[in-house]
Amino acid sequence: MKLPGQGSALAGMLVIGLGTLIVPLDRAVNIAFPDITTDFSIAISDIQWVVLSYVLTYAALMLVFGKLGDMFGHRRIFLIGLALSAVAFTACALAPAFHWLLLARLLQGIGAALVLSCGPALATALFPESSRARVLGAYTMMFGIGAAVGPFLGGFMVQIWGWEAVFWFRLPISLAALITLPWLPDRQAERRTGKFDFLGGLLLAFGLGALMLALNHITGQGGYGISIGIAGIAALVFFVWREVRSEEPIIPVVAFGQWDFTVLNVFNGLVMLVGFAPYLIVPYFLVRATGFGLGAGGIILAVSAVGQAVAAPIGGWLLSWRRVSINASPIALLSSFLVALATIAMGTWTQNVNFTTMAIPMFIQGLGLGLFQLCILDVAAQRLDVRDRGVAGSLVQVSRTIGVILGATCLSLIFAELREVLGGNDTNALDAFLLAYRYTFFIAGIGLLLCLFLTLIRPRLWFG
Template identity: 45%
Template structure:
């Protein structure tokens, strides 16, 4: 079978034994069969470049409805004001959405492996179209949360199979280039979301951030037809029990991360949820090891290099989220920058990521991905460390440079990381591989929202205890936190490089 031959560098059957310590090097896209695409082993020659480019643009349009959810963040004050809510309640607008797509992503990716990645993605576009309209029409906050849950299902369907569909449009020798294009799509959506959201909220209120995405999803659904539908997993049974155990484990874990900061207030829900997550995930691992067609090939994680790059993905998304979490407060409270300029500066990282992504795909296609990933982590760390050097009178040009450096590094890392994960997985599990690369992003962001907030408050409190004023305490915590996450990013790159070279 062609798919099995192409996957031989990563896995030999279900056992997943690797031939040597340098398997990441040998899994580079240069070693793949140039005559087939990566979707379900289907052969899709790129004869018509214009038609292929148009399909790629349409696919990018459809995928963009997920990262464009950054537009919702700018609508939070209007949502709380419209429904008369305390500020703390707004977190459930995020939680209901994020936990849903995070818990279902791997299962949806496996469904795409069995029945067709294109069909799952188009189902997500149809579902999302309805969910956006329902969110915009929500008559109460409770209904809005329920419709956000429905929106999370649509997002899970889309992003679980999007990487597999994008790579299916290119030969395997250009898989890294395809992943660069996917990173470009995601970064552009994330960058323009707040800009569009601000304009829509000012004109139509919070429903506007949902209304505008419904026609985008519907247009992509109508135009995205004829995607390769053959599947190497056709005829397999979908593992419903495994999907439920995995979803419960991931949701409980993310809820536990969110609840842990309240432990100091006497709220012990966090440890209870951690125990529930551990029990569910342990049952999932035991179940998956006993069935013929598991959702996730557990054998992959027995390899040190693959486990290290997966952990590195979580860590890099964690440290990078510090920019969106802390920098806005620095801009608003301690600089005289106009809000439009502050917003433009904040989008610099996404813009740099988008700009470098196609080039990163080109580099990964010519240099082993395990070399580009540590480089990207190091550049990201340097950018984060330089952010820690900011003062209220720092010139905007220096701020722009530091943020652009961080975004450039993340662009390099993300493309290389996704290439390693996709290359290590057989074609029959390409949807799961893409889902895994997206799930690490979610886990990193949720962990950052809880962990980095606690860390910043602790650093600020320590500075205040030493007699620092409010402004000095904030700036001290700002400097120490960004220095710490910058060093952590560099150490993460070193870990990836070490794991790739070290024998099993």
Template identity: 40%
Template sequence: MTIRPGFGLAIVGLGASLAPLDIAVNVALPAITAHFKLALGDVQWLVICYVLVYGSLMLVCGKLGDLFGHRLIFRIGLAISALGCAACAAAPDWGLFLWARGAQGIGTALALSCTPALATSLFPESERTKALAGFASSMAIAAAVGPFLGGVLVELWGWPAVYWVRVPIALATLALSGLLPSPKPDSRPFDALGAVLLAACMSTLLLSLVFSQRREVAGLWALALAAVAVFLLVAYVRRANSVPEPIIRPSLFADPRFTIPNVLNALANLAGFAILLLTPYYLVNVLKLSPLGVGIVLAMAYGGSLTGAPLSAFLVARIGQRPTVFAGVACVGLGLLPLGFTEINTPVLVVAALLVLEGVGQGLLTVAYTDIVTATLPPRDRGVAGSLSLLTRTIGIVAGASVLTALQAHGAQGFMNMAGFLAGYRFAFVAAGGGLLVVLLTSLLWPGVWSSQPRSRRRS
């Protein structure tokens, strides 16, 4: 049975929405803390368990999709996600809750890693960027809805509802996913040892970033984990260079035209995370907005992404992928930097406009950057390509939690109370936005990184 591309994309987008809808959990954190009688610091493991699992498994799951079929891995991920969310909602104690969050992370890694590949498989190759724009739009919509949905669900039915609500979404997508195309399994071998090394490297790296922002953990632990991550990376590179079919070829990153867009995507997400991490406090404590007002203003960034994604597809077709990525990163930096000069009397509309600009930049960047990665890797590795684009975003966000917290604390030194927060807030945004623009301009030193080239050229 042949499915209409638009309907198929809606199915894929519905499944992918399970990940950004996890933002609703942030609204439920106070209720979860009270229910399990946790210390404030302990509740952060709810986020850590989830991010560590799906971030470390993303590339491996993308490879599994390439070998055994993206639809199959997607469907397994949906089933595990449904079970994981139900287990979180019904967990009788904190320990079982964390195990359930880990299971949810496995489901997210399996399902999400294959969604970009499934999206592009629904359209002709000439419309690949259109498919990626539709996929990015569905993620932005889910991210915008998440905080509002979380608030309503917690208010009406309590914190378990933020997990229960995703069970029918996962099951409905699972039922409809049988309509998606299902190519035959690939006969290439799966490098199990390489997968273990790569997953261990990613999990150790992410854990080191998490520990670096936790005051109760000695800084030596973060450094030790970072050193272990480097060791595992070296071991993976040696392994990958000795087998015919590695999870991802390290030689790809020897080309600045491939590496620099990956680095800038991570840095743009690092810098952009300041909006979710710091801006809510600015809106509540400085501008004195209500929770509803905060939600509306923060949604402006995702509204910008909804505009930026289709605009990216339009620009890629006319000026190319790389100039569009450059423009996207520039918009992110130019949206963030002026936020570092906001005051107590800054109009809310000015803040909202800057968030829209940052969101447009993220939309431009996400689609065009994913298109670069997809075009660089061979078609048989579409799962790895899609999962790599999602992994760099995850690394950026996790690193952002550490870096931005440190920047805010540094900027607040010497000030008291609200003046200290505002000084730290402004310093963090100037450093994040300005630093991103400096790195972007520095990348111009590498000739040809941002020049357009025919999309048909791929690395074999």
């Protein structure tokens, strides 16, 4: 396969990065929640469906679309995703009622799944295999940039133009990528042949969607959540049974027979679970316990995203350094320790904490998250067949999303229970809030450390 010249490859990488950017920029929507709630006259609790309708859709469908990309072309799937996203942004901004907004978010989730499933595969195909880690580092950097810029842009635009602007501003971005993508050369090495397993795809999508929905509802509606969870697990068990007998499986389950690969995917979820703690709880800490305003709070949270954007390309360069042979798994171990220690450090914050004291652990946590995401992307691309690059990238994104949903559920439950136990009848007491905040971060950070030390009983899981 003849690769494009350096200039053409870099231009192609820019187009892919631009198209991918529309997904992490969705953090701008969070800033619009109060305005959406007021405009549609809905209960505050209902706003969660703006997130769930989008996240559950793309998480449930990514692996299916990754497989379709491996069979029918990564560029084609990516292109369809950009087109659907453009339609979805328009539909979201023009939604006349809340239920129409949710339907448009479902469509946006489908578009995001199409884009995310094949983005890494498209990017790595433009460059020699020896540059794979650096390419994935640049690709991962786009998520950090989007996560850092999204809330700032969202806050500015909502204030001037209203909540619709958080969707409108991504329309020209998706259209720009959509217009330029057809000029990107199709460098997919080899496509999977055979018949696509539609029943397996349905089982996988339903199982993942039901399981994640159950995780989200298990705190408030235990029986409902458990029922959906059981149905999701049953679908996934049937899916695995079907996959091991399939001539053209959606996921090459044989890869999970390698324990180090399985452990890395499990820790992808665990690291993201712990890494979600500051995004979930720190905003409440800033409002309740400090004198920092929303603007300063946004900057503090963005520091972690900046750390991710910095770490990913540096990690890619290290993994591609020819003078020294560095494997991804030990760096993933180190990055996991960084996330755990930074989380514990956040738990030591008091009412008198200053900006620098908050920014340092947030940045370190971001470094850890960025490095880990790069490492698992690189390992997945390395372990799976080159014809399964779409599935490899999707697998990483799915385990990451499951970790975020677990974090939102488990950390919220732990924090709420601690406040109730420590505050007695007065759950609004500041002392109870601060203690619950501290213990929640300690539990998350120390829990991750214990899991890491447990795996070190068998060092080969990380050091081959």
